[in-house]
Each structure stands twice: as structure tokens, then as C-alpha cells.
Amino acid sequence: RKKVTIQTLQALRQSKTPISMLTAYDYPSALACSSSLLTDITLVGDSLAQVCLGYASTTQLTLSEMIHHAKAAARGTTHPFLIADMPFGTYHTSVQNAVANAVRLVQEGRVEGVKLEGGREIADVVRRLTDIGIPVMAHVGLLPQRHCALSGYKVQGKSAEAAKKVVTDALALQEAGAFAVVVEAVPLELGKYITDRLKIPTIGIGAGPHTSGQVLVYDDVMGTWSGHKAKFVRRFGNMKEIRDNAVQSYGEAVREGSFPDPQAESYTMDKIEWARFL
Numbered sequence: 001r002k003k004v005t006i007q008t009l010q011a012l013r014q015s016k017t018p019i020s021m022l023t024a025y026d027y028p029s030a031l032a033c034s035s036s037l038l039t040d041i042t043l044v045g046d047s048l049a050q051v052c053l054g055y056a057s058t059t060q061l062t063l064s065e066m067i068h069h070a071k072a073a074a075r076g077t078t079h080p081f082l083i084a085d086m087p088f089g090t091y092h093t094s095v096q097n098a099v100a101n102a103v104r105l106v107q108e109g110r111v112e113g114v115k116l117e118g119g120r121e122i123a124d125v126v127r128r129l130t131d132i133g134i135p136v137m138a139h140v141g142l143l144p145q146r147h148c149a150l151s152g153y154k155v156q157g158k159s160a161e162a163a164k165k166v167v168t169d170a171l172a173l174q175e176a177g178a179f180a181v182v183v184e185a186v187p188l189e190l191g192k193y194i195t196d197r198l199k200i201p202t203i204g205i206g207a208g209p210h211t212s213g214q215v216l217v218y219d220d221v222m223g224t225w226s227g228h229k230a231k232f233v234r235r236f237g238n239m240k241e242i243r244d245n246a247v248q249s250y251g252e253a254v255r256e257g258s259f260p261d262p263q264a265e266s267y268t269m270d271k272i273e274w275a276r277f278l
């Protein structure tokens with residue numbers, strides 16, 4: 001498949017072909033995303049914090065950590081459009097600082113675009129990054145980087161007022177130049193309404209079936225994440241069981257001495273050389 005571009009994504013939206021986006025955090029997971037021609041976008045999400053680094057929330061992830069992982073994911077990415085989340089705090093202090101940090105993600109992390117959480121209040125940053133040629137994916141609805149301010153990971157836009165705020169935010173970010181917007185944890189009616197109102201693709205996660213595309217966290221798809229399972233998660237594999245069984249079987253084989261096999265899994269010395277050695 002040819003490299004996916006912003007134009008490809010816009011064409012998928014136009015033809016109502018659901019866009020498939022999946023996260024990756026390193027070389028093997030990026031290779032896995034690239035292994036299907038159906039993957040349109042690979043996102044080095046800041047969910048990296050929890051699923052790969054064991055942090056309690058995404059607010060603990062630093063820019064250096066994100067760059068380190070984005071680099072590895074870039075080496076494993078072929079056709080999918082590659083994006084990375086800008087970590088918490090790396091686009092909030094000033095437009096200048098946001099530009100400097102986004103440039104590092106592109107230059108060192110080798111990503112093609114960046115994703116930013118927020119509404120109207122980050123529109124000036126989105127505008128500036130877009131103007132200098134760094135594609136921006138916006139992210140509205142549930143904003144995990146603000147889980148403390150939001151008193152937890154809750155469905156957003158449930159009241160008429162809250163729903164209106166999500167819509168005006170999405171419109172402001174489109175106006176600021178975002179090429180797509182992630183819509184997280186909102187009622188499906190709102191997911192559809194935003195999708196109909198916008199000209200850019202909407203990528204839903206817990207936003208119902210009517211968005212232009214879907215995104216899930218790699219470990220949720222694989223079934224390797226044993227923490228909280230959100231309502232919107234579907235496990236497409238049971239890799240945790242397969243993985244833990246392999247670890248258990250290895251341990252048993254070592255303990256009982258059945259691994260390694262002296263013929264199939266070991267090297268032998270030439271008999272004459274061995275006699276000379278002795």
C-alpha cells in the first residue's frame with residue numbers, strides 16, 4: 001500500500017470508508033500495526049505512560065520518553081500515517097515552546113504529525129503548528145491529560161450545554177487547521193453530530209459507530225492490558241493468556257530439565273577435537 005497521507009484520510013472520509021487507527025509504542029508494535037494494509041494511522045499515544053512504562057497517568061510522561069518511543073515506532077512503520085501525542089505540559093506554556101517541542105517530535109521522533117488534547121484554548125497553538133507545516137490532530141471530549149480536573153475518566157458531553165461545548169471546540173480546532181479530530185468518550189448521538197458538522201475526519205474512541213474512523217489502544221486490542229477495561233474497549237485477541245502460558249511453559253521446561261534438548265537445541269563438538277581437548 002502507498003503511504004497514507006492527509007489527502008488519503010480526507011478521501012476515506014468522503015467515501016464514508018471507516019478510518020482505522022491503532023496505537024504503537026515501539027518497533028514490534030509498530031510493525032504489527034503496519035502488518036495490516038487496513039491500518040491507516042499509527043499513533044504513538046501517550047497511553048505509552050500506562051501500558052508500557054507503568055506510570056499511573058499520562059501526565060507523568062516526558063517529551064524525552066515520548067521521543068525515544070516514537071523513534072522506535074517510526075522504524076517499524078511503513079504505510080500508516082504516523083502521529084505522536086504531545087505529552088502533558090509540552091504545548092501549554094507558550095506557542096513558541098509548543099513549536100520547539102513539536103519540531104523535536106518531528107525531527108528526532110520522526111513522526112509526520114502531532115496530536116494535542118484540548119478545545120478553543122489551544123486553537124492558537126494548533127494554528128501556528130499547522131501554519132509552519134506540522135499537521136495537527138485535535139482531541140476533544142474526554143481529555144485523559146486533565147483527568148484530575150475532570151474528577152476522573154468520565155463520559156463527556158452528556159448534558160446539552162456540555163455537548164455544545166464539545167461541538168464548538170471541535171469547530172474551533174478545525175478552523176485553526178487541524179486535519180482530523182479524535183473524539184473520546186461521548187454519547188454516540190454527539191459523535192454522529194460532530195462528524196456531520198465537520199469537514200475533517202473524526203476518529204472516535206468510545207464515541208459510537210458514526211465517526212469517520214475508530215482508534216483503540218494496542219494493548220486493549222491484543223488483550224494484554226489487565227488494568228481497567230473501559231466500556232468502549234473490545235479485545236480482538238487474547239495475547240495475555242498466550243503470553244503467560246508461554247512464560248509458564250518455559251519455566252516448567254527449565255525446571256524439569258527438558259529444555260534444551262541435547263540434539264535439537266544444543267551444539268556438539270567434533271569427536272576427534274573433543275579427544276584432543278581432553
Ligand code: KIV
Pocket residue numbers: 023043044045046047048085182205215216217
Ligand atoms: O494515548 C492514546 O492512546 C490516545 C488514543 C487512544 C486516542 O490518545
Ligand code: NA
Pocket residue numbers: 045046047085144
Ligand atoms: Na493520548
